[in-house]
Amino acid sequence: MSLVPPPPTPSSLSLSPRWLLGPGPSEVHPRVLAAMGRPLVGHLDPEFLTLMDEIQDLLRYVFQTANRLTLAIPGTSMAGMETVLVNLIEPGDRVLVCINGFFGARMQDIAERAGAQVTVIERPYGEVFDPDEVRAALSRMGPKVVAIVHAETSTGAWQPIEEIARIVHEAGGLIALDAVTSLGAIPIEIDAWEIDAVYSGTQKGLSCPPGLAPISLGPRAVEVLNRRKTKVRSWYLDLTMLQRYWGSERFYHHTAPISLHYALREGLAVVVEEGLEARFDRHARNGRALHAGLAAMDLSLVTDPNHRLPQLTCVRIPPGIDDLTVRRRLLQDWGIEIGGGLGPLKGQAWRIGLMGYGARPSSVTLLLAALETCLRDLGYPLEPGAAIQAASAAYAEAGESVMP
Amino acid sequence: MSLVPPPPTPSSLSLSPRWLLGPGPSEVHPRVLAAMGRPLVGHLDPEFLTLMDEIQDLLRYVFQTANRLTLAIPGTSMAGMETVLVNLIEPGDRVLVCINGFFGARMQDIAERAGAQVTVIERPYGEVFDPDEVRAALSRMGPKVVAIVHAETSTGAWQPIEEIARIVHEAGGLIALDAVTSLGAIPIEIDAWEIDAVYSGTQKGLSCPPGLAPISLGPRAVEVLNRRKTKVRSWYLDLTMLQRYWGSERFYHHTAPISLHYALREGLAVVVEEGLEARFDRHARNGRALHAGLAAMDLSLVTDPNHRLPQLTCVRIPPGIDDLTVRRRLLQDWGIEIGGGLGPLKGQAWRIGLMGYGARPSSVTLLLAALETCLRDLGYPLEPGAAIQAASAAYAEAGESVMP
Numbered sequence: 139m140s141l142v143p144p145p146p147t148p149s150s151l152s153l154s155p156r157w158l159l160g161p162g163p164s165e166v167h168p169r170v171l172a173a174m175g176r177p178l179v180g181h182l183d184p185e186f187l188t189l190m191d192e193i194q195d196l197l198r199y200v201f202q203t204a205n206r207l208t209l210a211i212p213g214t215s216m217a218g219m220e221t222v223l224v225n226l227i228e229p230g231d232r233v234l235v236c237i238n239g240f241f242g243a244r245m246q247d248i249a250e251r252a253g254a255q256v257t258v259i260e261r262p263y264g265e266v267f268d269p270d271e272v273r274a275a276l277s278r279m280g281p282k283v284v285a286i287v288h289a290e291t292s293t294g295a296w297q298p299i300e301e302i303a304r305i306v307h308e309a310g311g312l313i314a315l316d317a318v319t320s321l322g323a324i325p326i327e328i329d330a331w332e333i334d335a336v337y338s339g340t341q342k343g344l345s346c347p348p349g350l351a352p353i354s355l356g357p358r359a360v361e362v363l364n365r366r367k368t369k370v371r372s373w374y375l376d377l378t379m380l381q382r383y384w385g386s387e388r389f390y391h392h393t394a395p396i397s398l399h400y401a402l403r404e405g406l407a408v409v410v411e412e413g414l415e416a417r418f419d420r421h422a423r424n425g426r427a428l429h430a431g432l433a434a435m436d437l438s439l440v441t442d443p444n445h446r447l448p449q450l451t452c453v454r455i456p457p458g459i460d461d462l463t464v465r466r467r468l469l470q471d472w473g474i475e476i477g478g479g480l481g482p483l484k485g486q487a488w489r490i491g492l493m494g495y496g497a498r499p500s501s502v503t504l505l506l507a508a509l510e511t512c513l514r515d516l517g518y519p520l521e522p523g524a525a526i527q528a529a530s531a532a533y534a535e536a537g538e539s540v541m542p
Numbered sequence: 543m544s545l546v547p548p549p550p551t552p553s554s555l556s557l558s559p560r561w562l563l564g565p566g567p568s569e570v571h572p573r574v575l576a577a578m579g580r581p582l583v584g585h586l587d588p589e590f591l592t593l594m595d596e597i598q599d600l601l602r603y604v605f606q607t608a609n610r611l612t613l614a615i616p617g618t619s620m621a622g623m624e625t626v627l628v629n630l631i632e633p634g635d636r637v638l639v640c641i642n643g644f645f646g647a648r649m650q651d652i653a654e655r656a657g658a659q660v661t662v663i664e665r666p667y668g669e670v671f672d673p674d675e676v677r678a679a680l681s682r683m684g685p686k687v688v689a690i691v692h693a694e695t696s697t698g699a700w701q702p703i704e705e706i707a708r709i710v711h712e713a714g715g716l717i718a719l720d721a722v723t724s725l726g727a728i729p730i731e732i733d734a735w736e737i738d739a740v741y742s743g744t745q746k747g748l749s750c751p752p753g754l755a756p757i758s759l760g761p762r763a764v765e766v767l768n769r770r771k772t773k774v775r776s777w778y779l780d781l782t783m784l785q786r787y788w789g790s791e792r793f794y795h796h797t798a799p800i801s802l803h804y805a806l807r808e809g810l811a812v813v814v815e816e817g818l819e820a821r822f823d824r825h826a827r828n829g830r831a832l833h834a835g836l837a838a839m840d841l842s843l844v845t846d847p848n849h850r851l852p853q854l855t856c857v858r859i860p861p862g863i864d865d866l867t868v869r870r871r872l873l874q875d876w877g878i879e880i881g882g883g884l885g886p887l888k889g890q891a892w893r894i895g896l897m898g899y900g901a902r903p904s905s906v907t908l909l910l911a912a913l914e915t916c917l918r919d920l921g922y923p924l925e926p927g928a929a930i931q932a933a934s935a936a937y938a939e940a941g942e943s944v945m946p
Contacts, residue, residue, distance in 0.1 A: 142602060142603055142606045142607060142608060142733065143603070144603045144814045144817070144818075145596075145599040145600060145602075145603060145814065147814055147815055148596055148600070148807065148810075148811045148814065151577055151580065151593075151804060151807060151808060152589075153580060153581070153583055153589055153804075154583070154588065154589060156579065156581070156582070156583050156584065158582060158583075158584055160584055162797060163584060163585065163797060163800060165581075165582070166581065166582050166801075171579050171580075171581060173555055174578040174579050174801055175576060175578050175579030176555065176557060176573050176575070177557070177559065177560070177569070177570065177575060178560070178567050178569070178570050178751060179557055179558070179560050179562075179879075180560065180562055180564055180567060180879045181567065181752070183560065183873070184873075184878060185556075185557055185558060189555075192549075192552055192750065194554070195549040196549060196551075198546060199546055199547070199548045199549060202544060202546045203546060211752065211821065212618050212621070212933055213616055213621065213778060213848070214616050214796045214797050214798075214799065215796075215797065216777070216778055216795070216796040216797075217617065217778045217796075220776065220777055221776045230713075244777070247777055248777045250773075251773055251774075251775055251776070251777055261909060310591060314686070318895075329546065339797070341797055347582060347799060347800055347801040347802075348585070348797040348798065348799050348800060349616065349753055349799030349801070349802055354766075368559050369654075369655055370655075371655055371656075371775050371776070372655070372775070372776050372778075372779075373620070373624055373651055373652045373655055374617060374620055374621045374624045374776075374779075375776075375778075390884075391620070392618045392619075392620040393566055393567060393618050393619065393620075393743070393745055393752040394752065395618065395751060395752050395753030395802070396567060396572075396751055396752060397578055397751040397753070397801070397802075397805075398751075398753055398799070398801075398802070400555060400557075401801075403552065404555060404556060407551070407552040410548045410549065410552065411551055413548070414548075440914055447864075460710045470585070471589075475583075475584045475587060480794075531853075
């Protein structure tokens with residue numbers, strides 16, 4: 139025995155304090171962290187089944203839906219993306235994917251692996267789609283499913299969805315929505331907008347740890363699911379079985395990640411206590427303050443003001459400034475994490491997240507002060523304190539104190 | 543806004559204390575629970591990348607392997623099963639699945655969804671395969687992959703693997719091993735036995751919460767992976783990408799479930815501190831004591847003594863005793879969870895788990911005392927105290943005190 143020797147006994151887990159102000163994970167709410175440390179009950183324990191029901195009700199509220207098939211997939215947001223696509227798609231189905239950033243491209247890859255004939259329409263990083271161009275694509279190819287991103291995490295673009303959903307339905311298609319970065323941060327109304335299928339994650343606007351993917355399917359999507367001629371390609375993500383575990387039958391499918399469910403329930407309870415409208419207002423106020431501060435530093439954003447998310451801001455790195463030098467210093471000196479650019483924006487942009495619990499004045503103020511210090515030290519000409527003043531003014535205009 | 547009203551503000555999370563003595567999840571080690579409550583760092587933070595490296599080294603120790611491709615899949619054990627199968631299988635491949643319980647049947651389903659031509663050999667629940675019958679099947683159909691379960695969670699059967707691995711290689715095939723219920727509880731030596739691919743879970747012998755699936759692929763399996771002609775059917779579980787995230791490239795694939803990685807690292811550190819041999823001895827001692835106690839109650843086990851796992855015991859429900867009546871009372875009066883039977887054993891057997899942190903005399907003693915009380919109250923003739931005496935004698939024989 140023990141042919142392979144053990145590694146040196148690991149020291150105890152050593153972790154530096156961090157301000158998670160990147161594209162996610164966001165800072166986990168202290169109540170959620172406390173829930174994670176609770177001892178486990180079994181995944182078929184009556185108390186756990188009650189907790190699953192509660193999570194479904196709470197998710198229906200944040201998704202603004204009455205959809206029965208609303209549950210949490212036992213994987214990260216990318217598992218949510220795959221779940222929605224592989225359950226709706228059968229080999230040979232025509233799928234239209236709208237790509238205006240990094241995550242749209244992933245939907246294309248997943249749809250192709252599910253056997254779809256994929257058509258793509260594209261917009262440059264940072265832009266959003268116009269309903270007319272979606273209509274034109276629909277008339278050319280008549281897809282079964284149209285996949286589109288609500289809040290592009292790679293660019294900070296806020297895609298209007300309601301009219302696009304309407305024209306997809308007029309063309310007889312289903313709309314599948316990526317709400318990974320929108321859920322809990324900006325308005326999303328699954329029933330009012332008639333979204334057929336949506337997926338998200340827990341580690342952004344909900345301020346829970348990553349590891350679960352909330353999803354919801356409406357009546358049209360459920361009908362497509364129930365009428366499938368072939369088995370879903372993924373066993374693990376097969377909603378025909380998962381809905382039986384989350385439904386009254388309690389059919390055993392997998393051993394639910396118990397602790398992550400504790401976390402999700404607690405994170406959703408925090409959302410209910412705050413109220414969705416108050417929560418969206420808070421994200422909007424903090425986003426405006428951040429944007430005002432960045433503007434005062436003469437930094438420009440990748441998205442135009444009409445389609446700019448408050449919770450994820452993609453800011454162009456100014457000429458002569460090195461991406462990694464700044465991000466490393468933010469992390470080392472202040473414990474601040476922001477994100478780098480993805481795809482064509484790699485090295486060209488930073489991504490700043492103000493999501494869930496992290497969307498508060500202390501985050502904005504600290505980040506602006508630290509970034510200004512970094513840039514000034516690197517020789518970038520900035521008036522000291524201008525960013526903080528601009529952010530403070532934005533908060534004052536919103537009637538909010540800036541006490542961190 | 544807020545068309546769908548919020549549910550009543552949830553009360554705080556109310557959970558009863560439980561003894562998790564079923565087939566999993568097992569009781570989480572207190573040090574692991576504490577790790578779960580730690581604030582998050584980002585999934586690309588240098589400190590998190592170091593932690594991923596540590597987890598890989600620790601997993602190599604518990605798997606007894608030097609395999610580079612050793613990592614934790616961001617999903618439960620069932621995601622581990624799907625990962626191993628979909629990465630090794632391309633459409634049309636011949637696969638042999640050995641089914642002697644509930645989980646073998648799932649491997650068949652997953653292999654078929656991956657496009658394999660599946661051949662099955664079967665053994666009744668509770669039995670194990672003989673190398674000769676595997677050899678005969680190999681000569682009939684020459685599979686690319688042979689899938690087999692090391693420790694059947696549905697029956698408690700302990701399948702000898704080493705010789706079967708050898709004859710699979712002689713026939714030019716790969717062996718894929720389900721080690722969900724074996725890892726950390728009974729010896730498993732991936733390199734010495736030349737296992738090509740293995741998957742497990744965190745929620746059994748490692749006493750971590752469910753939600754991650756440790757896997758390891760050896761050189762032959764990696765070669766098959768790298769020579770694939772088609773893309774892996776699952777994007778989320780595609781090891782050609784996952785190995786680039788866990789490797790030096792740190793290619794972004796998904797947002798790792800940070801807290802579950804904290805838990806896994808801590809759970810593995812506990813294993814290293816105890817040492818694998820001591821850990822296996824502890825499981826063996828506690829399993830023997832349980833089996834002695836059950837025998838003293840005249841209860842019979844589903845497996846024969848030569849292939850009986852210490853960490854998962856499948857015991858026949860005696861005539862005239864109702865399954866649910868007993869399990870409900872154990873849960874309500876003592877907070878003890880044991881498992882029901884699966885498949886043909888539903889209503890016919892109970893499954894008792896002594897896994898990881900749960901494999902200790904207090905668990906065994908409490909369970910035997912509670913079960914004896916239940917059965918006596920239901921009119922089943924038992925000599926009071928006989929089970930505890932038998933278990934105590936077994937512990938004494940092993941030189942262990944029975945102080946809980």
